[in-house]
Amino acid sequence: MTFNWLSQIFIISLMNLRNIPQRWGTSSVAIFGVACVVGVFIAVLSMATGFQRTMSNAGSPNTVIIMRAGATSEMSSGLSYEQTQWISSLPGIEKNGEQLLSSAELFVVVDISKKTTNTSANVSLRGVMPAAFAVRDKFNIVEGRNFEPGKNELIVGRSAQKQFNNLAVGSSIKFGQTEWRVVGMFESGGGLAESELWCDAKILQAAYRRGNSFQTIRAKLISPSVLADLKAAVAADPKFNVDVKLETAYLSEQSAPMTKFIMGVGYPLAILMALGAIFGAINTMYTSVSTRTREIATLRALGFGAFPVAFSTLFESLVLAFVGGAIGSVVAYFLFNGYTVSTLNFASFSQVVFDFAVTPALVKQGVIFAAAIGFIGGLFPAIRAARLPVATALRDNG
Amino acid sequence: MSNSATLEKSAKEVPASNEVLANDVLVSLTNISKTYKKGKELVPVLTDINVKIQRGDFVALMGPSGSGKTTLLNLLGGLDNPSAGELIIAGQRIDKFSSSQLTKWRAQNVGFIFQFYNLMPVLSAEKNVELPLLLTNLTSKERKAHVAAALDLVGLADRAKHYPSELSGGQEQRVAIARALVSDPNLLLCDEPTGDLDRATADEILALMQELNQEQQKTIVMVTHDPRAADHARHTLHLDKGKLIQE
Numbered sequence: 076m077t078f079n080w081l082s083q084i085f086i087i088s089l090m091n092l093r094n095i096p097q098r099w100g101t102s103s104v105a106i107f108g109v110a111c112v113v114g115v116f117i118a119v120l121s122m123a124t125g126f127q128r129t130m131s132n133a134g135s136p137n138t139v140i141i142m143r144a145g146a147t148s149e150m151s152s153g154l155s156y157e158q159t160q161w162i163s164s165l166p167g168i169e170k171n172g173e174q175l176l177s178s179a180e181l182f183v184v185v186d187i188s189k190k191t192t193n194t195s196a197n198v199s200l201r202g203v204m205p206a207a208f209a210v211r212d213k214f215n216i217v218e219g220r221n222f223e224p225g226k227n228e229l230i231v232g233r234s235a236q237k238q239f240n241n242l243a244v245g246s247s248i249k250f251g252q253t254e255w256r257v258v259g260m261f262e263s264g265g266g267l268a269e270s271e272l273w274c275d276a277k278i279l280q281a282a283y284r285r286g287n288s289f290q291t292i293r294a295k296l297i298s299p300s301v302l303a304d305l306k307a308a309v310a311a312d313p314k315f316n317v318d319v320k321l322e323t324a325y326l327s328e329q330s331a332p333m334t335k336f337i338m339g340v341g342y343p344l345a346i347l348m349a350l351g352a353i354f355g356a357i358n359t360m361y362t363s364v365s366t367r368t369r370e371i372a373t374l375r376a377l378g379f380g381a382f383p384v385a386f387s388t389l390f391e392s393l394v395l396a397f398v399g400g401a402i403g404s405v406v407a408y409f410l411f412n413g414y415t416v417s418t419l420n421f422a423s424f425s426q427v428v429f430d431f432a433v434t435p436a437l438v439k440q441g442v443i444f445a446a447a448i449g450f451i452g453g454l455f456p457a458i459r460a461a462r463l464p465v466a467t468a469l470r471d472n473g
Numbered sequence: 474m475s476n477s478a479t480l481e482k483s484a485k486e487v488p489a490s491n492e493v494l495a496n497d498v499l500v501s502l503t504n505i506s507k508t509y510k511k512g513k514e515l516v517p518v519l520t521d522i523n524v525k526i527q528r529g530d531f532v533a534l535m536g537p538s539g540s541g542k543t544t545l546l547n548l549l550g551g552l553d554n555p556s557a558g559e560l561i562i563a564g565q566r567i568d569k570f571s572s573s574q575l576t577k578w579r580a581q582n583v584g585f586i587f588q589f590y591n592l593m594p595v596l597s598a599e600k601n602v603e604l605p606l607l608l609t610n611l612t613s614k615e616r617k618a619h620v621a622a623a624l625d626l627v628g629l630a631d632r633a634k635h636y637p638s639e640l641s642g643g644q645e646q647r648v649a650i651a652r653a654l655v656s657d658p659n660l661l662l663c664d665e666p667t668g669d670l671d672r673a674t675a676d677e678i679l680a681l682m683q684e685l686n687q688e689q690q691k692t693i694v695m696v697t698h699d700p701r702a703a704d705h706a707r708h709t710l711h712l713d714k715g716k717l718i719q720e
Contacts, residue, residue, distance in 0.1 A: 079608065083607065083608070086607055090593055090596065093595035094594075094595055369589075369591060370591075370593060372591075373585075373587070373591040374604070375576070376550065376552060376579065376585050377580065377585070377604055377605050378576055378605065378608045380573065380576055381572070381573070381576070465552050466543075466547040466552040466553045469552070469587060469591070469664075
């Protein structure tokens with residue numbers, strides 16, 4: 076019986092699909108509608124994925140970020156010089172020879188104009204200690220040289236250079252009263268740091284009158300397993316008054332508001348567009364059933380079941396939606412994958428430069444979304460096909 | 474003139490030796506009525522039909538438009554259920570069948586031939602003929618053998634690979650006849666099978682149907698407006714306003 080149904084579904088579906096060229100107009104409307112929905116759906120989600128990827132690429136599971144107790148971001152944190160020195164007594168921090176792999180850092184926001192709009196945007200300027208480069212796993216200067224301690228020199232992230240004006244190696248840029256010279260450009264595995272400008276922490280403290288204070292410490296652990304000991308040691312001594320978090324966990328927290336915002340805009344937009352596409356698919360499939368009324372009735376008269384007739388109509392709708400989904404995915408990939416934009420990170424009030432990322436997981440989601448549109452769009456026409464009054468439909472002249 | 478001659482010849486050629494076997498009733502309709510609902514009103518289409526059709530008979534069903542011919546044919550084909558009465562075909566009381574039971578029953582017991590052939594335009598002649606066999610347990614090889622035999626029987630063995638759009642009206646109807654025959658049903662039901670054909674082609678088709686009745690012992694019920702087509706049948710039933718008025 077099952078085989079019988081399967082063979083019926085197969086033969087009717089084959090006929091339906093071979094019939095599509097005769098209904099190319101309405102079929103292409105459905106395909107186009109689904110392609111648009113899936114394209115927009117993937118484009119919006121690729122923005123969220125790209126943002127998340129940038130944030131997560133910045134983090135290492137071996138690195139901790141230490142901030143003032145209760146601080147929710149680097150912006151709201153503050154550490155005294157003494158606090159940064161006490162860190163050396165903490166267990167589990169890796170050393171390079173005698174030097175601890177930890178970097179006390181401070182962080183300010185500067186105004187730079189965007190290349191695309193020439194409007195000013197907030198960009199992170201980070202003052203770092205010499206160990207900062209060893210703490211980061213994927214850090215690499217790819218153009219020019221590193222800044223020299225004690226000089227007003229900057230190195231800039233690749234994404235920042237791409238997105239903002241006056242950051243070419245060799246150029247000068249003024250923030251407030253201080254003029255800075257760009258001496259190098261760096262990569263950090265596509266992560267968040269590539270949206271930043273880096274300089275000597277001491278110079279930044281002086282330029283922004285921060286005294287000898289810092290905001291965070293980044294430190295490399297011997298292994299992730301020592302995190303619990305480190306946290307215990309910090310908790311045991313009230314003089315520390317700091318929170319210790321894995322960098323990956325911290326960045327995940329920081330990316331959550333923006334990701335939620337993009338999803339919050341993206342999903343309703345995709346759903347609204349999908350409603351339109353569903354109506355397109357329903358119209359196409361009703362037309363399909365209508366133009367094949369006599370064929371369907373003939374098959375039913377010959378003894379083909381109502382279920383195979385209904386299922387094959389649904390199958391046709393799914394195939395059209397799948398084709399639309401595939402087209403939408405391919406177009407979204409070529410138009411958006413790798414497209415660079417910058418947006419304000421709510422947590423740091425500074426720009427994060429990131430690339431849209433059309434990943435296989437997103438394409439899979441897009442195809443599933445297309446299938447859902449095809450299923451809903453084909454369901455009612457399929458029911459109509461199954462319930463067609465055979466005797467009347469046999470005389471249909473359509 | 475030649476059409477007329479063919480018709481006369483065919484009618485006269487019904488041989489006495491091929492007389493329908495007495496008391497071998499294939500179709501039995503007892504007090505069959507059919508009404509349709511039109512708004513709140515019940516419109517009677519068939520009223521108190523009592524007929525028995527012997528196995529191997531060839532019956533023409535005639536009557537003016539709206540007399541209930543096609544409705545009666547649909548009841549015989551299990552495409553519709555009577556509102557009242559008893560309908561037995563090949564020993565099975567099909568008026569009691571559910572829709573899905575009727576679907577299976579149709580596949581095993583009835584072959585349909587329609588006025589507009591109702592072939593699947595995207596399938597070749599042989600694939601069209603094969604359709605009813607896809608509902609059986611026959612292997613692909615067996616199906617092909619049956620299809621070849623059916624197409625040979627209707628004289629279209631050389632057109633097996635052709636699509637309906639590549640065939641003439643008469644050839645399309647022959648393919649439809651092959652499709653109706655291929656699963657060896659108890660009953661062939663024809664709804665104006667020559668209504669869309671010119672006289673000469675119509676005569677060829679009628680001659681073929683007569684041959685199927687006489688040589689293959691197929692039981693045929695044919696709805697027609699055309700008295701010359703009805704002449705090919707062994708018996709003629711006349712319907713008027715939903716009632717059987719004479720045999």
